[in-house]
Amino acid sequence: MVTVLLFILLLISSFGVVLYFLKPTKTEAAVEQHLATIEDSRGAGVNADGTILKQAPLSSNPVVDDLIRRLPGTLGLASLIKQAGETWQVGSVLVGSVTALVVGSWIASYFMPTDVLSAIVGVLLAASPIIYLYVLREIRFRKCDSLLPEAVDLMARGLRAGHAVPAVLEMVGREIAEPLAGEFRALAEEQALGLPLRDAMLNLVERMPRDDMRFLATAILLQKETGGNLAQILDKTAALARERSRLRGQLRIYTAQGRITGWILCIAPFIMFGLISTVNWSYEKILFTDPSGLHVIYFGMVMMVIGILVIRKIIDIRI
Numbered sequence: 001m002v003t004v005l006l007f008i009l010l011l012i013s014s015f016g017v018v019l020y021f022l023k024p025t026k027t028e029a030a031v032e033q034h035l036a037t038i039e040d041s042r043g044a045g046v047n048a049d050g051t052i053l054k055q056a057p058l059s060s061n062p063v064v065d066d067l068i069r070r071l072p073g074t075l076g077l078a079s080l081i082k083q084a085g086e087t088w089q090v091g092s093v094l095v096g097s098v099t100a101l102v103v104g105s106w107i108a109s110y111f112m113p114t115d116v117l118s119a120i121v122g123v124l125l126a127a128s129p130i131i132y133l134y135v136l137r138e139i140r141f142r143k144c145d146s147l148l149p150e151a152v153d154l155m156a157r158g159l160r161a162g163h164a165v166p167a168v169l170e171m172v173g174r175e176i177a178e179p180l181a182g183e184f185r186a187l188a189e190e191q192a193l194g195l196p197l198r199d200a201m202l203n204l205v206e207r208m209p210r211d212d213m214r215f216l217a218t219a220i221l222l223q224k225e226t227g228g229n230l231a232q233i234l235d236k237t238a239a240l241a242r243e244r245s246r247l248r249g250q251l252r253i254y255t256a257q258g259r260i261t262g263w264i265l266c267i268a269p270f271i272m273f274g275l276i277s278t279v280n281w282s283y284e285k286i287l288f289t290d291p292s293g294l295h296v297i298y299f300g301m302v303m304m305v306i307g308i309l310v311i312r313k314i315i316d317i318r319i
Contacts, residue, residue: 068094077130083207084136085179093129101126113288117297140179141210145245147180148212152238159231165220166191183208197224212241255315262311266304 068074068091078090105122112118151172158168166188173185183204190200201217219237223230277284287293 079206080130080133080137083140083209084133085140085182086133086136093133096129097126100128114294120301141208144180144183144208145210145212145241145248147176148216149238149241149245151176151180151184152216152234152241156231156234156238159234165197165224165230197221212244215240251317255317258311258315262308262315265307265311269300269304 074090074094077093081088081090081093101122104125105118108118108121109115112121154172154175155168158171159165163171169184169191170188173181173188175181176184186207187200187204190203191197195203198221201221205213205217215237216234219233220230222228223233273284287297
């Protein structure tokens, strides 16, 4: 059995190395995504509900796509994938999660004394793609937050130079760095295809649901409906975004101790358990063989989750 497990681990590692080196570059991924968007727009027709608006496919198989759409939470998962900047399909994520759940629980059953602990390991492995997407989304959002003041300044300068709003938005998609440039390029393409500015801005906010982006969309839409000096409004919006960015940086410094404490409290028990088990396995074996030890493990895991949520609530200060 040990030989089989080693073979499985070696096979997974080999596939991981191959996929890493065959992974397309950022430029290739952007070109493929742009071509896929053009192809979808050409093939868009009337859907089953009578609308001519295209729907992003959740799976490459139409039958599986229709089945997945009936599951709760799939549209939210599709939105999460889009916000994370990935090109995955919801069906692939669900298949990967189910595979990780079954295989992880099966492998853990040979090491864990109870089926409950094996199931917990499988659930954690099944949730790993979702957690990975959340991490990617947060990293991407922070990059966009840091680039947004520069983009708003560019828009204000373009308006003062005499450019129209659609031209300024397209200019931001060309001049600003990724990943914010891709969002503004999508905005410019939607306008070029005939979508009204209001709908295009709402789609941008849906892809980037951040407060700074909402402020920008509100400023542009209000100026379009009521009039006013949009360049001056954008200057104030850029100043507000920079001030919010500065406050976020200060808060990260002030809450660094709490965040480090949370990480230590999460990781230290598992590190100590691994070290003690390596030195003397019989010392902690009673935790898995005695019913009271299992109760202690379950209670400790529940209290650890509660502690993580409490610490996160304390350091989560909204600006």
